[in-house]
Amino acid sequence: MSASTFKLTLHIWRQKQRGARGEMKQYELDGVSGDMSFLEMLDVLNEKLITEKHPDGPVAFDHDCREGICGMCGVVVNGEAHGPQAGTTCCQLHMRTFEHGEHELWIEPWRADAFPVLKDLIVDRTAFDRIIQAGGYVSVHTGSAPDGNAIPIGKNEAELSMDAAACIGCGACVAACPNASAMLFTSAKVAQLALLPQGQPERFTRVKKMVAQMEKEGFGYCTNHKECEAVCPKEISVQFITQLNRDLLRASVRRD
Amino acid sequence: MTLDAKIPDGPIEKKWDNARFQMKLVNPANKRKHRVIVVGSGLAGGAAAASLGELGYNVDCFCYQDSPRRAHSIAAQGGINAAKNYQNDGDSVWRLFYDTVKGGDYRSREANVYRLAQLSVNIIDQCVAQGVPFAREYGGVLANRSFGGAQVSRTFYCRGQTGQQLLLGAYQALARQIAVGQVRMFPRSEMLDLVVVDGAARGIITRDMVSGKIEAHAADCVLLCTGGYGNIFYLSTNAKGCNVTASYRAFKRGALFANPCYTQIHPTCIPVHGEYQSKLTLMSESLRNDGRVWVPKEGVDPATKPTKIPEEQRDYYLERIYPAFGNLVPRDVASRAAKRMCDDGRGVGPTVGDQPRLGVYLDFADAISRLGEDKIRERYGNLFHMYERITAENPYHTPMRIYPAVHYTMGGLWVDYQLQSNLAGLFVGGEANFSDHGANRLGASALMQGLADGYFVLPYTVGNYLGATKLEAVETSHAAFGDALKDVEAKIDRLLEPEKKGKGTRSVDDFHRELGTQVMWEHCGMARNKEGLEKALERIPELREEFWSTVRVTGSAGSLNQQLEKAGRVADFLEFAEVMCLDALVRAESCGGHFREESQTPEGEAKRDDENFCHVAAWEFTGVGEKPTEHREALEFEHVKLTQRSYK
Ligand code: FES
Numbered sequence: 001m002s003a004s005t006f007k008l009t010l011h012i013w014r015q016k017q018r019g020a021r022g023e024m025k026q027y028e029l030d031g032v033s034g035d036m037s038f039l040e041m042l043d044v045l046n047e048k049l050i051t052e053k054h055p056d057g058p059v060a061f062d063h064d065c066r067e068g069i070c071g072m073c074g075v076v077v078n079g080e081a082h083g084p085q086a087g088t089t090c091c092q093l094h095m096r097t098f099e100h101g102e103h104e105l106w107i108e109p110w111r112a113d114a115f116p117v118l119k120d121l122i123v124d125r126t127a128f129d130r131i132i133q134a135g136g137y138v139s140v141h142t143g144s145a146p147d148g149n150a151i152p153i154g155k156n157e158a159e160l161s162m163d164a165a166a167c168i169g170c171g172a173c174v175a176a177c178p179n180a181s182a183m184l185f186t187s188a189k190v191a192q193l194a195l196l197p198q199g200q201p202e203r204f205t206r207v208k209k210m211v212a213q214m215e216k217e218g219f220g221y222c223t224n225h226k227e228c229e230a231v232c233p234k235e236i237s238v239q240f241i242t243q244l245n246r247d248l249l250r251a252s253v254r255r256d
Numbered sequence: 257m258t259l260d261a262k263i264p265d266g267p268i269e270k271k272w273d274n275a276r277f278q279m280k281l282v283n284p285a286n287k288r289k290h291r292v293i294v295v296g297s298g299l300a301g302g303a304a305a306a307s308l309g310e311l312g313y314n315v316d317c318f319c320y321q322d323s324p325r326r327a328h329s330i331a332a333q334g335g336i337n338a339a340k341n342y343q344n345d346g347d348s349v350w351r352l353f354y355d356t357v358k359g360g361d362y363r364s365r366e367a368n369v370y371r372l373a374q375l376s377v378n379i380i381d382q383c384v385a386q387g388v389p390f391a392r393e394y395g396g397v398l399a400n401r402s403f404g405g406a407q408v409s410r411t412f413y414c415r416g417q418t419g420q421q422l423l424l425g426a427y428q429a430l431a432r433q434i435a436v437g438q439v440r441m442f443p444r445s446e447m448l449d450l451v452v453v454d455g456a457a458r459g460i461i462t463r464d465m466v467s468g469k470i471e472a473h474a475a476d477c478v479l480l481c482t483g484g485y486g487n488i489f490y491l492s493t494n495a496k497g498c499n500v501t502a503s504y505r506a507f508k509r510g511a512l513f514a515n516p517c518y519t520q521i522h523p524t525c526i527p528v529h530g531e532y533q534s535k536l537t538l539m540s541e542s543l544r545n546d547g548r549v550w551v552p553k554e555g556v557d558p559a560t561k562p563t564k565i566p567e568e569q570r571d572y573y574l575e576r577i578y579p580a581f582g583n584l585v586p587r588d589v590a591s592r593a594a595k596r597m598c599d600d601g602r603g604v605g606p607t608v609g610d611q612p613r614l615g616v617y618l619d620f621a622d623a624i625s626r627l628g629e630d631k632i633r634e635r636y637g638n639l640f641h642m643y644e645r646i647t648a649e650n651p652y653h654t655p656m657r658i659y660p661a662v663h664y665t666m667g668g669l670w671v672d673y674q675l676q677s678n679l680a681g682l683f684v685g686g687e688a689n690f691s692d693h694g695a696n697r698l699g700a701s702a703l704m705q706g707l708a709d710g711y712f713v714l715p716y717t718v719g720n721y722l723g724a725t726k727l728e729a730v731e732t733s734h735a736a737f738g739d740a741l742k743d744v745e746a747k748i749d750r751l752l753e754p755e756k757k758g759k760g761t762r763s764v765d766d767f768h769r770e771l772g773t774q775v776m777w778e779h780c781g782m783a784r785n786k787e788g789l790e791k792a793l794e795r796i797p798e799l800r801e802e803f804w805s806t807v808r809v810t811g812s813a814g815s816l817n818q819q820l821e822k823a824g825r826v827a828d829f830l831e832f833a834e835v836m837c838l839d840a841l842v843r844a845e846s847c848g849g850h851f852r853e854e855s856q857t858p859e860g861e862a863k864r865d866d867e868n869f870c871h872v873a874a875w876e877f878t879g880v881g882e883k884p885t886e887h888r889e890a891l892e893f894e895h896v897k898l899t900q901r902s903y904k
Pocket residue numbers: 062063064065066067068069070071072073074089090091092
């Protein structure tokens with residue numbers, strides 16, 4: 001528990017709407033407590049901008065669960081997606097991280113052609129949904145499932161599959177990648193399903209379709225920078241990218 | 257109005273079979289002539305939209321998030337119940353049914369609950385087939401754990417992220433239907449009104465949250481799967497966007513609202529740490545399987561470091577008061593016990609504002625010495641991690657601090673056995689309806705109900721309605737849509753008006769905070785009494801007046817405007833709060849999560865009054881600020897004997 005408070009200088013990307021020109025604006029904020037979450041700090045700033053009738057109005061940012069699970073939040077803080085703390089979404093980042101050190105923060109939206117800015121810090125991430133729509137599922141109708149224990153799955157495979165499935169679809173991987181590639185996101189879903197017996201029948205068509213959609217959306221290629229893994233709040237491993245590439249190669253020599 | 261639950265004939269085990277057999281079917285060629293609206297994309301809405309799409313209906317699905325994958329179901333941590341009896345420990349459909357009725361403190365409908373228990377087994381199969389990575393044993397079979405209030409191990413889980421994985425399963429099924437054009441998805445869209453034509457729900461009005469455009473959508477029926485209203489308390493474990501607006505606007509159009517006072521307070525949340533706090537974080541109650549709850553005994557300074565307090569100075573009060581269930585007593589019982597400890601001045605942790613210390617310890621030291629730190633990390637690693645992020649304390653070395661917080665609302669729109677409201681063509685699923693949990697929900701049952709409704713109930717009952725009802729074609733050009741559009745636009749103008757006139761002085765959050773923490777939590781929270789509720793009923797209309805004359809909503813209607821979104825939701829909370837308090841006032845008994853101080857046993861436990869309150873209270877809207885009309889559906893218990901709940 002930190003009792004003292006501190007003062008911050010904030011530089012925040014302000015943009016009225018999609019396609020409009022944006023710019024960094026500066027705001028001073030006093031009374032920041034280390035126990036505040038990063039988003040609570042933005043709440044306090046917004047409350048101030050509203051009560052002071054600041055002409056810029058409150059800062060728009062996406063958020064919902066504030067528990068690090070829905071994947072709705074996401075901003076770049078001082079050049080790092082979700083800020084400096086490893087394995088942490090910006091809703092779970094706490095201001096104590098900034099208590100000792102630079103009291104100046106640069107806050108920007110995800111930057112990628114496939115994620116156009118809608119307003120201030122909010123971007124359009126529906127490209128991710130379309131990648132899943134291209135094949136990120138098992139084609140099974142409601143009601144047609146066999147008993148849950150009919151197919152045994154080894155504990156290790158289940159655990160590894162769960163490691164991949166933990167992705168929250170926030171887009172930090174894209175924001176951090178110099179090529180704005182969506183490879184970590186795509187590979188996590190490909191790998192989750194490829195690791196399970198349920199995912200086998202569509203394994204190779206799935207990987208082809210999802211990668212094709214990823215390219216169509218304007219995401220860049222993966223050239224092994226591994227920045228994605230470093231910023232991923234769920235610490236998804238780049239080994240899944242290796243696995244995707246292996247499956248993609250195998251898919252290219254198959255005839256289905 | 258008489259409330260007919262339309263419970264099918266026959267013995268309880270056969271009711272759902274009988275109901276399905278009697279249902280009208282829609283032939284495949286006709287299915288594609290129907291359009292169905294689904295509002296909400298969580299477990300109930302996402303599963304229903306996907307399943308209806310698979311059947312061949314045209315589905316329009318709406319959510320306020322930027323993607324259907326983010327609905328608040330995602331935040332459920334602990335698990336999902338199913339009567340599989342894989343552990344051979346005596347579980348059965350009957351036992352799950354019995355536990356749920358008893359856990360709900362005998363305020364739910366037997367027939368609905370039995371169906372829920374029956375369907376629980378199909379859900380697991382369905383999710384496994386979708387590739388949900390449930391925890392497994394070394395032999396490859398599904399793993400189980402026991403969970404809050406149950407003496408058998410029937411809970412299936414994916415680490416501490418079960419809700420996330422089940423939702424992603426439903427989301428992927430939905431994505432498959434979107435890809436083939438069977439479902440049209442409308443993300444960042446908020447439902448602002450229900451359109452009723454000739455007494456039947458025929459469409460909705462939405463606001464596109466990016467462009468601000470108000471739009472009308474017509475269909476043959478409408479499914480609301482829009483979650484609960486816990487955010488009325490401002491601080492709750494709900495996602496920030498959760499709201500009552502869709503349900504409440506349906507209520508204003510004639511749908512009855514049942515048992516609004518039934519709210520669940522979850523015992524294991526991280527305590528409030530500051531005045532700027534925006535939400536509360538839940539720690540899965542699976543933690544209670546291995547953690548022991550305690551406070552310092554009387555006379556010990558509560559500020560002492562917990563690790564410095566010797567064993568004999570600790571009061572493991574749950575184990576002491578409830579020896580049979582100990583730390584695993586149901587949520588309402590555990591929450592009230594924690595409140596009693598803190599009210600007695602034995603709470604721990606920091607003080608915020610002028611409140612007493614509001615926290616109790618949840619200690620893993622015993623479990624760690626018994627099982628080793630690795631085992632505990634494997635079970636709860638992500639939860640411990642989250643706790644440390646928020647509090648900067650390491651729960652492997654010092655006990656966690658927890659306190660109850662609003663988590664779930666059992667009340668919701670009234671529905672019959674078919675999950676249809678009193679308004680024809682309006683179906684309600686998941687937390688948004690009132691039907692299965694009575695006055696208290698058991699742990700790991702929300703996911704079960706959401707998916708049962710979405711995958712296995714609504715696809716049948718919606719089909720039955722469409723097959724059995726002759727519906728005139730209705731387009732959005734119909735006058736009812738025009739009227740609803742005008743209402744919605746007028747309301748938005750009204751929200752912007754004070755600021756335009758230079759009278760806007762208070763932010764939306766400021767109103768919300770006062771309503772939630774000073775009125776609702778204070779008077780309609782963990783414990784309620786007549787005097788407090790009457791006070792709340794006086795204060796709410798005043799606060800509402802102030803809101804409409806001084807709320808400061810900046811920005812315009814025709815753009816992305818988060819203040820405006822919030823203002824609309826808070827405006828509805830300010831009306832709905834009265835219905836909730838009134839229901840709490842009229843229900844003069846204690847039951848489940850509804851604790852009336854006037855109705856308790858000498859030991860301070862909830863005391864039901866079956867003679868006067870063994871019914872569902874369903875409220876009918878009569879005008880803003882007017883007293884709604886109460887309708888009652890009597891509850892009959894043929895299979896579970898009404899007894900005072902005891903966990904001693
Ligand atoms: S708000 Fe949900 S992950 Fe941050």
